[in-house]
Amino acid sequence: MQRIGVFVCWCGSNIAGTVDVKAVAEALKSEPGVVFSTEYQYMCSQAGQDLIKDAVKEHNLTGIVVCSCSPRMHEATFRKTAAAAGLNPYMVEIANIREQCSWVHKEMPLGTEKAIILGKAAVAKVNLNAPLTPGQSPVTKRALVIGGGIAGIQTALDIADAGFPVDIVEKKPTIGGKMAQLDKTFPTLDCAACILTPKMVDAAQNENIRIFSYSEVEAVKGFVGNFEVKIKKKARYVDETKCTGCGxxxxxxxxxxxxxxxxxxxxxxxxxxxxxxxxxxxxxxxxxxxxxxxxxxxxxxxxxxCAAGAIDYKQKDEIIEEKYGAIVVATGFEPISMEKFDEFAYSQSKDVITSLEFERLTNAAGPTAGKLLRPSDGKHPHKIVFVQCVGSRCASCAEKGKEYCSKICCMYTAKHAMLTRDKYPDTDVTVFYIDVRTPGKNFDEFQRRAVEEYGVNYVKGMVGKVTPEGDKLIVRGSDLIANKQIKIDADLVVLAAAIEPDKTARPLATMLTASMDTNDFFTEAHPKLRPVESPTAGVFLSGTCQGPKDIPETVSQAGAAASKVIGLLQKDMLLGNPCVASSNQLMCNGCSSCERVCPYGAISYEDKEFPGPNRTVKVRRVATVNPAVCQGCGACTVACPSGAMDLNGFMNSQIMAEVDAICK
Amino acid sequence: MENKYLKDDIIRSSGVNPKKCMKCGKCTATCPSFDEMEYHPHQFVYMVESGDIEPLLESESLYKCLSCFACVDRCPRGVEPAKLVEAVKLSVIRQKNSNRLKADDVVKYLDEDIPQQAIVSAFRKYSK
Amino acid sequence: MKVSYFPGCTLKNKAKELDKYSYLCAEKLGVTLEEIEEWQCCGGVFSTAKDEIASKLSSVRALKAAKSKEQPLITVCSGCHNVIKQTNYVMQNDKEFADKVNKYMAEEEAYNGEAEVYNYLELLRDVVGFDKVKEAVTNPLGGKKIAAYYGCLLLRPNSVMKMDDPENPKIMEDLISAMGAEPVIYANRNECCGGYIALEDPKAAEKRSNDIIRNAKAMGAEMIITACPLCKYNLVKNGADIPVVYFTELLAEALGVKEEKDGE
Incomplete structure (x- = not known):
């Protein structure tokens, strides 16, 4: 029989305002196993925790029920308190009488009644609790960064600087990503190459960094601290060790x-x-x-x-197997296809281009050596129209556009418009915008400068149709402030195409068992409080694979992801979560139901000998759970037809006892 | 109060939810009848939404919509302004003696080549 | 094969040649058009209002006739196609509306959008196949530069019509290529000609049509083809100085089934 102490928290007036905390403490006193029950104003405070510790000693408690806020808030706090008092931390149960009770009820009698019931359920559960001990696993002190754009490079550099080896896998022949294609970068207009290429060189020269270019991740096994990854180095038919890059x-x-x-x-x-x-x-x-x-x-x-003898037509794809403690996803973005937005005539005219194409047209290393010339006839355009939100904020067209705001377009369009006016003052520049979104340090000032100092013509409205005719593009748009439809005979039209996650992200997420949203952006463990971690332990997010962001934001997030990785890699051992599934192999019939529903690949099967009648031995196929991989979601316990699967800390018997206590 | 009923009626009959509009103006940008219209597609959406329907009822704009669905297909939010114009127009011509086009008047519009399609379409659009 | 055919009012009057050549070309390509009995005018334009029931009944009757013969329903005129296809769509997808329509026609069997509706162009592309059309061409058109004019009715609303990319269609261009001519791509081919507004505001229709003709010519067109009598009327009336013909007429010429008296 347990000796249970009940501690009812007032949470100031948060709970006590709607729940008669004294009545709750009193009512729970007579529950089976309860030997002590009290209330206190702030149970999470030092004084409140001391009260718990003292009671454990004084009353020889074996279990604790805290009636307070959500376990998400303070379960960890009270587990520590219990441990400090010499109890197993898993002998603590929280009855959530704040979020699920006092905050949703208005009348004291109702709130009190429900709080008592929730308290009874927690007591019933603790009566069946058993001490749990988390397992330990070693940490492989090497990180994998998937994607070699600015996000991946920054993350890798930061991890390497902390002294840990890190590998970058990049599918293209070079690292650099989208940033390498950009000309100048807002809001300070540094040349992208000037600030990116030194970082690329740093990555190449860093002793702790290996770069697998022209390579892709093929398979991922394992779990946090212990990932096993297969990397395919695609045949480039050139021996990397011999090639000098002479050209x-x-x-x-x-x-x-x-x-x-x-x-x-x-x-x-x-x-x-x-x-x-x-x-x-x-x-x-x-x-x-x-x-x-x-x-x-x-x-x-x-x-x-080839003087170096580096050409090798017989080169084959090569598979590299490596172990990692942490994996960072930095797969980046692509602009969406403009094919389905042909009201803007992208596929009908060479002079309708995307903003990324515009970057290349203005870049000194681009196809026109940095001179802004029309792709169709090589002439200098005198009238340019920029169209914002092409495919962004597009709710009616899931098959062609994106419902979200792509976030970077307002600023890069302001940059394009400004730079064009700066370099070619004889050129008229019009920007059609729905809203100008510039929330960033010095961003709005930048956009205003484009208008006020450089004379860019911003029109509040959208373009409805672009009609190529002769060597002109007839742009029909609305000017909502003037309530007019306007026509511009433009020489060049630039579309701010929405951005979407790279196509490789979805299959990668499957390999990593990392979750994604409906737009194929990786999901964070918490949108505000854990923004660079995936809910899958050991998988971290860097850059636009998590959502649209510009370079400053990408670099901050890349650093944040690196710091999380470093925090993980500097540990020698990882404590697991003891609340994992386990299979009662005597009851398991080897049907594979649990294996099929497990989202983490934690369940495998083994052939095991069991004693049969008359001293015979029978071999049966039974499920076994890898506790280091199991996340304790409980899907297997529901799927198991024979009741062999159970979840430590949330045993079927415990859940039933709670239900019984509530229904009593 | 009457306007409230009218608004509800128009929204029900058109199946359009004007709240979906994000005020980008693409409908108006793409409308081939812009020059002939006093109120433009984006204004129809805004005025119905805000209950300012009276001026629309009296406007020639109702009869200038070509039902070409450019605004419907190109709207990024799926608002379907043309359906709203149609519903406002129906709420007018369904009133007694409110037919825009009368059989006797048609003759004066006809020429030798005009296809039957033009006449039946005009009747369907302008009269009940 | 045999298909149900809905000609529509204009094809029996001002656009007889569109009707005639549709029959001739179909025959040559091994398709028999069976005109449905006692068809009634579709009304020319589809009312999008959810409470407009009566104006959709003639289309529903045509659809039911095709359903009862277990044949797809073929239309040629863009106006008819748009009205019938949109009507079929609401009968399939708007249960409440379909119930009301079926109650109107209480004595008959209920209809819930079971028939398939094809435009003649879709018949050529999806049933006959443009490769077969190409094989059947006996008088290739000698690389003539031809601009296809779609107007609005064939393509929009795209969620219902689903014929082609509404902003850059190619079904008529592919037909033009199959006939041995060269398609001219021009952006205004899916803009409205002015439609029925030609009746009471011809100036408005003139502006619309001029935008289309100008754009087609600027992109090199020597001829315009269309599927819609009203489009053809507007373009011709508003000063098209290049020929505007029905696509079936041109097809008949290419297939060698156009009669001598039509003056070739």
């Missing part, structure tokens, strides 16, 4: 008509290529889809001109 092969490659993805297809590259001058690693890659040698065995020019 001789590229110059001589006869296949000149490969759309250059770095410039978004606005110019061509060769079949063997280095994406851009500052690429890291600066190593050539052969595009197997276009290489004549790889396609039909006829060419071999690059081999002839």
């Amino acid at each position: 001789a092969c590229i110059e001589k490659c006869p296949q000149k008509k490969v759309p250059n993805e770095f410039n978004l297809g606005m110019d061509n590259r060769r079949a063997i290529y280095i994406p851009f001058a500052q690429a890291v690693p600066k190593v050539a890659t052969i595009d197997a889809d276009y290489c004549n040698m790889l396609k039909n065995g006829k060419c071999g020019v690059c081999t002839k001109f």
Whole structure:
């Protein structure tokens, strides 16, 4: 028989305002097992905790019920109190008489009655509680960062600086991500390359960082502290250790008509290529889809001109297996396709471009060497129209647009408009906007400067139709302030396309058993209080894989994710959660129901010998739970048809006792 | 009070929820009849929502909508302004003696080539 | 194969050639159009109001006729197609509305949108196949630059019509290619010609139509094809100085079934 102490908290007037706390303490005194019951103004205060500790000693308590706020708030506090008093922390139960009682009821008698019932249920449960001890597992002191954009690079650098080895896996031939494609960055207009490429070099030179470029994560097993990851290094047909990045092969490659993805297809590259001058690693890659040698065995020019002998047409994909303690997702974003928004004539005219294409058109390393020229005829545009929110805030068109605000477009459009006016004062620039959203340090000032100092014409309204005609684009839009429909004969139209998570994010989330929202953004463990952690232990989030964000915000989040990883990696052992499932193997019939519902892959099967009648031995297939992987969700206990699965701390018998106490 | 009933009626008959509007003005940007309209599609949505329906009832704009559905298809929020215009117009022409187009008047509009489709469509749009 | 056919009022009067060539081309392509009996005018324009019941009954009757023959219902005129397809959609998706309609027609069997509605263009694309059309062409059109004019009725509302990308359709362009001509892509091909407003405000229709003709010509069109009698009327009346013809007429020419007296 337990000796239970009941502690009813007033929470100031939060609880005591609607619940007669003295009556609750009194009523619970006569419950089975209760030997002591009291109330106090703030049970979580030092004085309140001392009161609990003293009572444990004085009354020889074996179990504690605290009637207070939600266990999310103070369960950990009272478990510590119990431990300090020499009790097993799992002998504490919280009856939530605040969020689920006093805050939702207005009348004292009702509130009091419900608080008593909730208290009785908790007492009934504690009567069946058993001490639990969390297991321990070692921590592999190495981190994996998936994605080598600014988010991944920053996270990796911060982890490496703390002294832990970290691997970056990047699917493209170079790290750098979207930021490498940008020209200047708001609101201070530093050149993106000037601030990004030193970081790329730092990453390459850091002893603690390994970069797997042109590589993808193939499979993830294990759990926090102990992930086992398979990484596929795709064949680039160039020996990375030999290639010096001299570029001789590229110059001589006869296949000149490969759309250059770095410039978004606005110019061509060769079949063997280095994406851009500052690429890291600066190593050539052969595009197997276009290489004549790889396609039909006829060419071999690059081999002839490679002084380092680095070309290797026989190179195969390679699988690397590595263990990690923590995984950071930094998979980034892509602009959405503009194909389904052809009222803006994106697929009908070369002079209707996206904002990312505009970045390349204004970048000195871009297809026009930084001169703003129309893609169709190479002429300088004199009238430019920017259209904001193309595909963002689009609730009616789930199949083509996104319901959310893409967050970065207002600022980069202001930047594009401002820089255009600065460099080409003879150019008229009009921005159609629904709302200008500039909540960031020096952001609104920046946008206002575009209007007031640079003379950008901001029109409150939306474009309805773009009609290419001759060498003009007839833009029809609304000016809601003037209540007019306006027509502009533009030379260039720039669409601020919504952004969406990279397509690789969804399959990766499945591998990591990390949750995502309906837009395929990774979900945080808590949207406010744990924004860089995934609900899956050991998986962290960095950058736009979690939601649209600009560079300053991405870098802060990348650092935050790194600090969480460092906090994890500096531990030698991890304490598990003892409230995990366990299988009663005598009752298990090996049906696999539990394995199928387990979202964490914590359940496996083993063949085990059991004594049969007449001293025979029978081998049966039974479920076994890996307590380090199990998150204690309880799905298996419900799925199990034979009642073999149970959840420590939330045993079926305990839940039933609570229900009985409530229904009594 | 009467306006309240009228508003409810228009919303019910059109199936449009004007609260979905985020006031981007794309409907008005894309409306081919803009020049002929006194009140434009975004104003229809706003005025019905705010109960300021009286001026719409008396406006020529009701008969300038071409039912081309450009505003319906291009609205990013699925507001469907054309359906609202249709419902406001019906609430007018359903009143006694409120037909916009009378059979006797048609003759004066006809020319040799005008297809039957134009006449039946106009009747459907302008008369009850 | 045999299909139910709803010609509509205009095809029996001002747009007889649209009707005639539809029959001839279908025959050549192995499809028999069976005109449904006692069809009534669709009304020309679909009323979107949820409480407009009576104006949709003629469309429902046509749909029921096709259903009873277990045939798809084929329309040619864009106006009829839009009205009948939208009516079928509400009969499928708006239970309350369908119940009201069925009560109106109490003595008959209830209809809940079971029939399939195809425009003639969809018949060519999805049932016959443009590759088959191409094979059947005997008089290829010699690379003529032809602009397809869709107007609004064939494409919108897209959630119901689902014929093609409403902002950059290609069904008529593919037909033009199959006939051996060169399609001209121009953005205003899905803008409204002014429609029925031509009756009481011809100036408004003139502006709309001019926007379309100008855009088509600027992008190199030598001819415009359309499916809709009202579109054709508006474009021709408002000074199109390039030929505007029904797509079935041009198809008949390409398939070699156009009669001599039509002057080729």
